[in-house]
Amino acid sequence: MVYDFINFRFPIGQGFEWLVNWLVDAIPWVFDGIRAILEFLIVNLESILLFFPEVVIIVLVALLAWRLSGRETAIFVFIGLILVDSMSLWPETMKTFALILASTITALVIGIPLGILSARNNKINAAIRPILDFMQTMPAFVYLIPAVIFFGMGRVPGAIATVIFSMPPAIRLTNLGIRQVPKDIVEAARAFGATPNQLLSKVQLPLALPTIMAGVNQCIMLALSMVVIASMIGAGGLGGEVLRGITRLEIGIGFEGGLAVVLLAMILDRITQALGQKGR
Amino acid sequence: MDLKKLELEEVEKGGNSSRPLEEKDQNSEEISGNNIEIEVKNLYKIFGQQPERVFPLLEKGLDKEEIFKQTGQTIGVNNASFAVKKGEIFVIMGLSGSGKSTLIRCVNRLYEPTSGEILIEGENVLDMNEQQLRECRRHKMSMVFQQFALLPHRSVISNVEFGLEVQGVKPEERRKKALEALKMVGLEEWAESSPDNLSGGMQQRVGLARALATDPEILLMDEAFSALDPLIRKEMQDELLELQSNMHKTILFITHDLDEALKIGDHIAVMKDGKIIQIGTPEDILTNPANDYVSEFVQDVDRSKVITARTVMRKPEVVVFSKDGPRVALRKMKELGISSVFIVGDNRELKGLVTVDDIISGDNINKKSLTGILRTDIPKASPDTPLKDLFPIASETKIPIAVVDDNGIFLGIVARVNILAAMSGEEV
Numbered sequence: 001m002v003y004d005f006i007n008f009r010f011p012i013g014q015g016f017e018w019l020v021n022w023l024v025d026a027i028p029w030v031f032d033g034i035r036a037i038l039e040f041l042i043v044n045l046e047s048i049l050l051f052f053p054e055v056v057i058i059v060l061v062a063l064l065a066w067r068l069s070g071r072e073t074a075i076f077v078f079i080g081l082i083l084v085d086s087m088s089l090w091p092e093t094m095k096t097f098a099l100i101l102a103s104t105i106t107a108l109v110i111g112i113p114l115g116i117l118s119a120r121n122n123k124i125n126a127a128i129r130p131i132l133d134f135m136q137t138m139p140a141f142v143y144l145i146p147a148v149i150f151f152g153m154g155r156v157p158g159a160i161a162t163v164i165f166s167m168p169p170a171i172r173l174t175n176l177g178i179r180q181v182p183k184d185i186v187e188a189a190r191a192f193g194a195t196p197n198q199l200l201s202k203v204q205l206p207l208a209l210p211t212i213m214a215g216v217n218q219c220i221m222l223a224l225s226m227v228v229i230a231s232m233i234g235a236g237g238l239g240g241e242v243l244r245g246i247t248r249l250e251i252g253i254g255f256e257g258g259l260a261v262v263l264l265a266m267i268l269d270r271i272t273q274a275l276g277q278k279g280r
Numbered sequence: 281m282d283l284k285k286l287e288l289e290e291v292e293k294g295g296n297s298s299r300p301l302e303e304k305d306q307n308s309e310e311i312s313g314n315n316i317e318i319e320v321k322n323l324y325k326i327f328g329q330q331p332e333r334v335f336p337l338l339e340k341g342l343d344k345e346e347i348f349k350q351t352g353q354t355i356g357v358n359n360a361s362f363a364v365k366k367g368e369i370f371v372i373m374g375l376s377g378s379g380k381s382t383l384i385r386c387v388n389r390l391y392e393p394t395s396g397e398i399l400i401e402g403e404n405v406l407d408m409n410e411q412q413l414r415e416c417r418r419h420k421m422s423m424v425f426q427q428f429a430l431l432p433h434r435s436v437i438s439n440v441e442f443g444l445e446v447q448g449v450k451p452e453e454r455r456k457k458a459l460e461a462l463k464m465v466g467l468e469e470w471a472e473s474s475p476d477n478l479s480g481g482m483q484q485r486v487g488l489a490r491a492l493a494t495d496p497e498i499l500l501m502d503e504a505f506s507a508l509d510p511l512i513r514k515e516m517q518d519e520l521l522e523l524q525s526n527m528h529k530t531i532l533f534i535t536h537d538l539d540e541a542l543k544i545g546d547h548i549a550v551m552k553d554g555k556i557i558q559i560g561t562p563e564d565i566l567t568n569p570a571n572d573y574v575s576e577f578v579q580d581v582d583r584s585k586v587i588t589a590r591t592v593m594r595k596p597e598v599v600v601f602s603k604d605g606p607r608v609a610l611r612k613m614k615e616l617g618i619s620s621v622f623i624v625g626d627n628r629e630l631k632g633l634v635t636v637d638d639i640i641s642g643d644n645i646n647k648k649s650l651t652g653i654l655r656t657d658i659p660k661a662s663p664d665t666p667l668k669d670l671f672p673i674a675s676e677t678k679i680p681i682a683v684v685d686d687n688g689i690f691l692g693i694v695a696r697v698n699i700l701a702a703m704s705g706e707e708v
Contacts, residue, residue: 182427182429184425184426184427184429185429185430185431187385187390187423187425187429188423188425188429188442189442189446190390190417191388191390191417191422191423191500192417192418192422192423192442192443192446192490192494193414193415193416193417193418193419193443193446193447194446195414195446198446202431202442202445202446203431206431206433207431207432207433209433
């Protein structure tokens with residue numbers, strides 16, 4: 001008896017399938033629009049990064065690291081990028097970098113305002129939190145499939161999957177940073193007659209900046225961890241190299257690709273962390 | 281004494297605003313009722329979702345704790361009423377949890393009061409819409425915070441400019457005004473520093489300068505000096521009093537420190553459990569505590585700094601008018617069995633003192649007038665002299681100290697026994 005009752009099954013999977021199919025039929029222009037924007041962003045970033053000779057980029061990034069963080073980081077960045085170049089992985093690295101940049105920019109453009117909203121409004125915060133949990137813990141492969149259905153193969157669904165996975169820390173840490181601004185400083189701003197927008201721009205955002213930058217940093221790191229997975233749907237770049245290494249059992253190629261991902265991650269991490277500390 | 285209590289009730293009822301809080305402070309320009317800057321009437325602040333559940337219980341006379349148990353609502357401020365005169369420092373004193381910080385935040389509506397009225401120059405703050413409230417906060421009142429609440433990412437001068445900046449004042453003009461405010465607190469040389477590099481006392485000076493920069497009529501100071509160490513705190517109190525003597529702002533000052541309250545307050549309201557339990561001058565609070573709570577509070581106070589000659593003086597048993605002559609003086613002394621008597625003029629202005637010995641020596645008894653016999657180098661004090669300044673005078677003389685006002689009018693005498701009685705907390 002009881003077993004029969006338990007045997008009843010909510011058709012969640014079917015429902016989701018139905019929803020995906022319905023969305024593709026109902027609002028194709030939305031997906032086309034998103035696709036066009038992301039495509040534009042990635043292609044242009046890629047062509048800019050690949051337009052300059054390696055040396056120029058290497059020197060520029062090293063100088064940036066010097067300015068933001070100091071000599072040691074600059075030396076590390078310089079050697080790391082030389083190493084990447086010497087493995088003949090430069091174009092792949094730049095492609096991956098373009099994808100990461102495009103995804104991160106998208107994630108931040110959506111995530112930071114959402115973070116601000118949820119810091120200001122407890123109801124929005126309560127509504128957003130489970131969605132964020134969902135985005136972070138749902139295995140990436142699961143939304144890779146609908147991403148392909150919506151956007152086809154290539155870099156765009158890769159970027160979409162990356163945005164979904166990497167956006168939560170930007171939202172969470174923006175929210176946290178604003179909520180952590182000392183209560184009396186917020187009171188002071190209000191007591192002097194600041195409007196909500198003045199409060200945000202003159203007090204909350206500047207004081208939350210280090211935390212927000214930590215969110216940006218996390219966002220980039222998570223984006224990098226999606227590189228290999230995104231390559232499975234044709235995003236290319238370093239992930240493609242790793243994938244090639246795995247599928248053909250060419251350990252060397254796989255390792256080189258992986259090492260380049262790690263180096264790129266470390267360089268981006270050091271630079272964005274330094275940016276966050278500058279905000280202090 | 282009864283009069284004081286009457287006045288208190290009057291204020292608590294939110295009574296007639298034209299009634300001055302205290303008759304003896306009444307200066308000539310303050311006779312009309314327009315000198316009230318802030319008036320709070322029957323203010324309640326209840327924290328919780330259902331404040332309406334609290335009122336019937338309050339009427340039944342339940343206390344804060346009991347009401348919290350029954351309804352889960354916390355009473356922040358319970359029926360507070362008081363009036364602050366233009367240009368005075370009004371101190372609200374209470375221990376932590378007494379609702380004093382909540383009360384001051386209701387005045388500029390950082391906390392939304394549950395019910396009541398807050399009149400700033402007759403205009404009810406609670407009726408203002410957001411725009412009006414912002415204007416009021418920008419121009420009429422500013423606030424100083426316990427933990428300074430400076431913006432750590434901005435320089436000192438830029439912090440001071442903040443109030444003007446949100447008003448939309450042009451950069452050059454606000455810099456100029458901010459520099460003036462910084463000068464008032466003596467920190468103009470630190471304008472470009474970061475607040476982090478300043479000591480606590482200096483940071484609070486910046487806080488004060490920020491509040492003064494917008495030139496408000498009202499300063500709300502929430503435990504402004506409580507986070508400072510004792511020496512600096514004393515220094516800041518002196519500085520505030522000095523600034524105040526020039527600028528005559530209306531200051532609402534919150535503190536948990538009785539000594540601070542007594543030192544800087546023109547009037548003090550004592551709060552407990554959200555209720556104001558006594559309002560009065562520092563001396564009222566010390567000498568006529570409204571209940572056991574207040575008297576317990578004030579028992580450790582250094583009375584000598586607060587109680588003044590006015591409070592401890594008594595009427596001399598007898599005075600002799602200078603026109604009366606030596607014989608009258610001698611007879612009066614004989615009647616009362618005393619050896620000296622104060623001599624006053626027609627308008628009770630103090631002329632001096634004669635002793636028995638002076639009259640009977642030589643031919644003085646037959647003189648027509650007392651002039652020439654009088655001693656004029658007698659100990660005197662003004663009614664506002666605190667006891668601590670009376671000690672040295674009393675120790676050097678056997679005769680009582682004469683209390684005379686600025687016009688030389690003889691008000692009373694202070695004998696050593698009066699000083700000692702006041703110090704021991706006896707009813708004076």
